[in-house]
Amino acid sequence: MKVLELKNAHKIYNSSEIQVHAVNGVDLTFEEGEFAAIVGPSGSGKTTLLNMIGGLDHPTKGLILVENTDLSKLKPSKLIDFRMRNIGFVFQSYNLIPVLTAAENVEFIMNLQKKPKKERQKRTEDLLNAVGLGDRINSRPSKLSGGQQQRVAVARALASKPKFILADEPTANLDSKSTETLLQIMEELNREEKITFIFSTHDARVVKRARRVVTLEDGKILSDEISKN
Amino acid sequence: MENLKLAWRNLWRNRRRTMITAASVFFAVFFALFMRSLQLGSYDYMYKNVIESYSGYIQLQQKEWWDEKTIDNSFGYNLKLEERLLSDNNIVNTIPRLESFALASSGSNTKGVMVMGIDPEKESLLSDISKKVAKYHLSADAIAKILASKQLPEKATGNLPLFENVYYDDENRLLQDLGLNVEKKDSYLPVLARYSRIEGEQIKVGEPGVWLGQELAKYLEVQPGDTMVLMGQGYHGTTAAGKYQIKGIIKIPASDISGRIVYLPYDVAQELFHAENNLTSLILHVRDNSDKAIAETSQWLSEKIPDETRIIDWKEMNDVIIQQMEADNVSGMFMIGILYIVIAFGIIGTVLMMTAERRREFGVLVAIGMQKKKLASIVGYEMMMIGLLGVMAGIIISIPIILYGVNHPIVFKGELAHMMEEYDFEPKLVFETVSYYYLWQAFVVALMVLVSLIHPVRKILRLKVVNALRA
Ligand SMILES: Nc1ncnc2c1ncn2[C@@H]1O[C@H](COP(=O)(O)OP(=O)(O)OP(=O)(O)O)[C@@H](O)[C@H]1O
Ligand SMILES: [Mg+2]
Numbered sequence: 140m141k142v143l144e145l146k147n148a149h150k151i152y153n154s155s156e157i158q159v160h161a162v163n164g165v166d167l168t169f170e171e172g173e174f175a176a177i178v179g180p181s182g183s184g185k186t187t188l189l190n191m192i193g194g195l196d197h198p199t200k201g202l203i204l205v206e207n208t209d210l211s212k213l214k215p216s217k218l219i220d221f222r223m224r225n226i227g228f229v230f231q232s233y234n235l236i237p238v239l240t241a242a243e244n245v246e247f248i249m250n251l252q253k254k255p256k257k258e259r260q261k262r263t264e265d266l267l268n269a270v271g272l273g274d275r276i277n278s279r280p281s282k283l284s285g286g287q288q289q290r291v292a293v294a295r296a297l298a299s300k301p302k303f304i305l306a307d308e309p310t311a312n313l314d315s316k317s318t319e320t321l322l323q324i325m326e327e328l329n330r331e332e333k334i335t336f337i338f339s340t341h342d343a344r345v346v347k348r349a350r351r352v353v354t355l356e357d358g359k360i361l362s363d364e365i366s367k368n
Numbered sequence: 369m370e371n372l373k374l375a376w377r378n379l380w381r382n383r384r385r386t387m388i389t390a391a392s393v394f395f396a397v398f399f400a401l402f403m404r405s406l407q408l409g410s411y412d413y414m415y416k417n418v419i420e421s422y423s424g425y426i427q428l429q430q431k432e433w434w435d436e437k438t439i440d441n442s443f444g445y446n447l448k449l450e451e452r453l454l455s456d457n458n459i460v461n462t463i464p465r466l467e468s469f470a471l472a473s474s475g476s477n478t479k480g481v482m483v484m485g486i487d488p489e490k491e492s493l494l495s496d497i498s499k500k501v502a503k504y505h506l507s508a509d510a511i512a513k514i515l516a517s518k519q520l521p522e523k524a525t526g527n528l529p530l531f532e533n534v535y536y537d538d539e540n541r542l543l544q545d546l547g548l549n550v551e552k553k554d555s556y557l558p559v560l561a562r563y564s565r566i567e568g569e570q571i572k573v574g575e576p577g578v579w580l581g582q583e584l585a586k587y588l589e590v591q592p593g594d595t596m597v598l599m600g601q602g603y604h605g606t607t608a609a610g611k612y613q614i615k616g617i618i619k620i621p622a623s624d625i626s627g628r629i630v631y632l633p634y635d636v637a638q639e640l641f642h643a644e645n646n647l648t649s650l651i652l653h654v655r656d657n658s659d660k661a662i663a664e665t666s667q668w669l670s671e672k673i674p675d676e677t678r679i680i681d682w683k684e685m686n687d688v689i690i691q692q693m694e695a696d697n698v699s700g701m702f703m704i705g706i707l708y709i710v711i712a713f714g715i716i717g718t719v720l721m722m723t724a725e726r727r728r729e730f731g732v733l734v735a736i737g738m739q740k741k742k743l744a745s746i747v748g749y750e751m752m753m754i755g756l757l758g759v760m761a762g763i764i765i766s767i768p769i770i771l772y773g774v775n776h777p778i779v780f781k782g783e784l785a786h787m788m789e790e791y792d793f794e795p796k797l798v799f800e801t802v803s804y805y806y807l808w809q810a811f812v813v814a815l816m817v818l819v820s821l822i823h824p825v826r827k828i829l830r831l832k833v834v835n836a837l838r839a
Pocket of ligand 2: 186187307
């Protein structure tokens with residue numbers, strides 16, 4: 140099933156002097172359960188593309204459809220609600236809420252969604268166990284390592300059962316061991332929960348693990364390949 | 369609930385800043401309440417000391433008297449009038465006064481004075497003037513003799529010259545001024561009494577004799593027992609002259625009055641001024657002094673009093689004092705207002721820092737699905753909690769202090785007290801309970817918090833997630 144579709148997406152930044160065509164006519168489709176990497180040199184438009192897909196930024200031209208919903212047609216507050224229900228985010232610098240414990244961070248979006256307490260607690264426990272942090276549920280982010288924080292962030296993104304998860308360079312701040320652990324967890328959750336992961340990366344080891352690799356250059360798709368593994 | 373929890377935890381991310389901000393609110397609230405209590409206390413004290421003890425709440429006067437205070441503007445007073453006045457339920461007694469001017473002289477000293485004919489017994493319904501008859505006078509001569517006797521501790525002898533020429537109606541005050549222990553009065557008082565005691569006596573209706581204010585006594589260089597002459601113009605141009613024995617020196621705080629006042633029994637004054645049966649004012653001592661009761665009584669009486677007289681109330685008689693109190697009230701509020709503005713800037717600073725350093729976090733929260741309004745309300749709760757913390761602390765801490773102050777006025781002692789008296793300040797801080805003012809504090813702080821939130825809330829509502837995330 141098609142979860143996401145970009146039709147001729149453009150993003151042009153008009154800074155005072157120069158015009159930057161950060162995303163330049165991208166057509167892309169993602170199916171349910173994909174595990175896709177977006178790669179390309181610095182400045183090729185990866186972040187810009189992910190922001191548009193996530194509804195954080197609007198395309199200058201073109202369409203972003205999430206299961207047939209045109210994101211640019213949503214009013215600002217509806218768009219926020221849409222993100223809460225349908226899109227999971229993992230950021231490069233973890234970005235957990237510092238005053239909440241690991242469990243509370245994971246529960247946070249389910250709280251916004253007004254899920255019943257029992258369900259929230261069960262899912263939080265399951266997810267934290269799944270990311271290997273079952274014993275750190277009551278730790279605040281400042282008491283966790285970067286790798287552990289990013290695992291909580293993945294659990295948080297998954298908690299609301301979104302249609303897909305966007306991760307902009309999720310391993311950029313992690314050492315190779317933590318990167319490996321995180322990737323394993325992401326793969327596992329991708330397989331078990333059938334959730335689409337779309338992540339950007341610079342790291343060749345991460346690229347190798349993706350089942351689909353979209354390469355950008357100057358805002359255009361250079362290649363879009365299904366890898367063999 | 370979730371939002372409150374988040375707000376509460378956010379408060380303690382920067383414990384010191386939160387505490388400092390809450391403390392500044394606390395300080396403003398505490399100071400405002402404390403100042404207000406003192407202000408109300410001083411007004412109350414003024415009412416008691418000026419209105420209740422001097423002018424009373426209503427007076428009967430000859431129509432022209434208030435504008436032109438001459439003995440010719442006096443009115444006839446008799447039992448029938450008294451009965452008529454007392455038939456009003458609210459009037460419990462009357463206090464007669466005959467007031468005029470004269471020249472007082474003793475030996476080669478002469479001074480223009482105010483002559484107050486009073487009924488000392490009835491006057492005590494208003495004030496404790498009869499208790500203000502001085503008992504001690506630290507004249508230069510007395511001080512020299514006390515020092516020569518060498519019977520006081522060094523501390524006291526050092527203090528003695530500071531209080532040269534001061535009169536005392538209260539022996540405790542004398543001991544305190546000299547730095548002597550009031551508890552040990554038995555060992556010191558006899559020495560002081562031997563050289564500085566002056567014998568005052570009460571004046572009585574029907575008995576010639578006068579009291580002088582202490583400054584006038586100093587000027588005329590007289591002591592109780594001496595005689596003085598009063599000379600002036602009597603009723604309808606007659607000549608008024610009389611020689612009287614000085615029965616006492618009255619310790620009056622206000623220096624300008626004490627330098628020109630002579631009290632004598634009102635019947636003696638009537639005789640002096642050839643104004644038999646006349647009074648310049650008759651204070652109507654009331655049971656209920658509320659504005660409403662005073663108005664009703666005035667209204668009721670206005671038809672029963674002689675044509676030559678009129679009723680005048682305390683507001684008209686004390687307009688200067690009332691204006692002063694109003695001005696003081698306004699300037700007090702102005703000061704507190706400025707204090708609050710300063711504190712408000714502190715709060716604004718805190719809220720600005722709080723939001724600026726959390727911009728990225730705000731971006732994350734909105735990205736993952738928190739509505740901006742909700743986010744703004746969390747920041748609102750945070751500031752409200754700081755405000756509440758400050759207000760509660762201010763109120764809770766000020767209540768016992770104010771209550772203590774109400775029961776234990778601060779009385780200044782020694783030289784400071786005399787200095788204050790010289791400038792006509794009562795050497796005393798009186799507190800008064802403040803009631804609705806507590807609510808005002810909460811209201812003002814809430815207002816400050818709301819104002820301080822305008823900017824951050826706007827910022828949050830206009831937040832661009834992408835920019836915030838990049839920050
Ligand atoms: N807000 C902006 N205003 C102007 N230009 C921008 C803005 N954001 C991005 N750009 C420009 O758009 C282009 C694409 O930027 P983008 O951040 O999407 O690249 P990227 O592939 O994510 O790079 P990196 O690998 O370094 O993260 C760059 O040339 C960048 O300078
Ligand atoms: Mg990027």
